[in-house]
Amino acid sequence: MSLRDLRGRTAIVGVGTAGCGEAHGMSDLEILSQAAKAAVEDAGLAMKDMDGLCTANLNSAMWPLNVVECLGIRPKFVDGTNIGGAAFVAHQLPAMLALNAGLCDAVLVCYGSTQRTATFGRKERTAARNILDPNPFEGPYQPFNPPSSYALIAARHMYQYGTTRRHLAEVAVAARKWAQLNPEAFSRDPLDIDTVLKARMISDPFSAYDCCLVTDGAAAYVMTRADRAKDLKKKPVHILSNATAAWHRSVSGMRDLTVTPSKESGERAFAAAGLGPKDIDVVQIYDAFSINTILALEDLGFCGKGEGGPFVENGAIAPGGKLPVNTNGGGLSCVHPNMYGAFATIEAVRQLRGECGERQVKGAKTAVVNGNGGTAASSQSTSVLATAGAL
Amino acid sequence: MQTNEQGGAEARYQAALNEGRFSIQRCNDCHKHVFYPRVVCPHCGGASLAWVEPKGTGTVYSTTTVRRKPEAGGDYDVSLIDLDEGVRMMSRVEGVPPAEVKIGMRVRAKVVDNKGAGLVVFAAEEAK
Numbered sequence A: 001m002s003l004r005d006l007r008g009r010t011a012i013v014g015v016g017t018a019g020c021g022e023a024h025g026m027s028d029l030e031i032l033s034q035a036a037k038a039a040v041e042d043a044g045l046a047m048k049d050m051d052g053l054c055t056a057n058l059n060s061a062m063w064p065l066n067v068v069e070c071l072g073i074r075p076k077f078v079d080g081t082n083i084g085g086a087a088f089v090a091h092q093l094p095a096m097l098a099l100n101a102g103l104c105d106a107v108l109v110c111y112g113s114t115q116r117t118a119t120f121g122r123k124e125r126t127a128a129r130n131i132l133d134p135n136p137f138e139g140p141y142q143p144f145n146p147p148s149s150y151a152l153i154a155a156r157h158m159y160q161y162g163t164t165r166r167h168l169a170e171v172a173v174a175a176r177k178w179a180q181l182n183p184e185a186f187s188r189d190p191l192d193i194d195t196v197l198k199a200r201m202i203s204d205p206f207s208a209y210d211c212c213l214v215t216d217g218a219a220a221y222v223m224t225r226a227d228r229a230k231d232l233k234k235k236p237v238h239i240l241s242n243a244t245a246a247w248h249r250s251v252s253g254m255r256d257l258t259v260t261p262s263k264e265s266g267e268r269a270f271a272a273a274g275l276g277p278k279d280i281d282v283v284q285i286y287d288a289f290s291i292n293t294i295l296a297l298e299d300l301g302f303c304g305k306g307e308g309g310p311f312v313e314n315g316a317i318a319p320g321g322k323l324p325v326n327t328n329g330g331g332l333s334c335v336h337p338n339m340y341g342a343f344a345t346i347e348a349v350r351q352l353r354g355e356c357g358e359r360q361v362k363g364a365k366t367a368v369v370n371g372n373g374g375t376a377a378s379s380q381s382t383s384v385l386a387t388a389g390a391l
Numbered sequence B: 001m002q003t004n005e006q007g008g009a010e011a012r013y014q015a016a017l018n019e020g021r022f023s024i025q026r027c028n029d030c031h032k033h034v035f036y037p038r039v040v041c042p043h044c045g046g047a048s049l050a051w052v053e054p055k056g057t058g059t060v061y062s063t064t065t066v067r068r069k070p071e072a073g074g075d076y077d078v079s080l081i082d083l084d085e086g087v088r089m090m091s092r093v094e095g096v097p098p099a100e101v102k103i104g105m106r107v108r109a110k111v112v113d114n115k116g117a118g119l120v121v122f123a124a125e126e127a128k
């Protein structure tokens, strides 16, 4: 079986989010449960129908066990792969294989984190992770990660291609303009380029607005085979393809800082889907930092290498621009609870269903989702999605 | 043949640094240099890696200034350095303000003491 053989044979049939922004007093598992329940009900299914599970969490090495116990499910297929925030896009391929091999009938992909409001917070968790999973060849230099690693990537892109801080700011401002159309987005205050440029610097060339939000949030979606999907409650969104590339762990292990794993995952995903960038109506890119959007647009082929800065100029990816990118406001302005991949997927599904209200991209039939994982564009996973009519 | 008594590649690298010596590896099979230190060559899969002393010179491949409050020690540099042997490492460039560290700058390694452990940092090379 090739990736091409799986084209369109799996669909996302239910989506749900919970606890986005601030979920005071709640645990990771509690908001995950709420999102899972919402996704299952959105599909018109019951929790007991979930006989496949994909999930991961930054703080727990055996997280799928926490989830099966809490939800009371006994899945026949489990994938707990954690390659960072791209995981919740990368989970699609093993789930597609399991579903189409008949190993299971419905896979629940789910995530939840209350990193923003948890009493045992980010600082303690980061310190604990550095003890459990040290990087002896970077740690002593105290990069402020993840911002510093992506800042090194951005600095090199600027040096090689003349990308400017203003280009980066265009990405942040576009994300904010979409967020202003999304009642669920966390940051909706007006934002302009000068404000981004003059804001507090974090790790050059990034100011605070070049960096993703730190919020709580949970997201879940349900996958099933296309034959089963057509009888369910909502209009199915078909997965034409999914491909993942994992290249390194740390920024010092990244060979060319201006080329990301999306170059590989995107090529494989587009080839299997039989589509190219020009066929795509709406794009959801995991924007951990402003540079991620520029790099993904280049590496997925929406523009040439080094042209990402000029590509996003003059509101080109903002509402009303030439390409709708991150229509929920992205990780920069909508929600970013440590790992964002599932949220990008859900926004693509909502767009293809036509559920997006003021921010709806009219007539959207195809979407690309590009997950990003790790502290240095370490892993990326690309999916091409389409409505039944665009199969 | 490396023995357990001598430690693994990471332990041997650090032990040499603690004595003030900066060493990297070179693969006896494909002859490429390797950093960070490993027991299997990431280029060819070979398991015969020799320790060699690098020239110590390199070029700044990318750089960032990490912002920190003055009372916590102030801003500092984090850079990626390409050694002339063709390997890359994270480090910092000392002796110039962080904002003056530039991509393409020629730098030279030195081993300094970092809380009792040897650490490789770089200084800008004098212009000839």
Ligand SMILES: [Zn+2]
Residues within 6 Å of the ligand: B027, B028, B029, B030, B031, B032, B041, B042, B043, B044, B045, B046
């Ligand atoms: Zn070799």
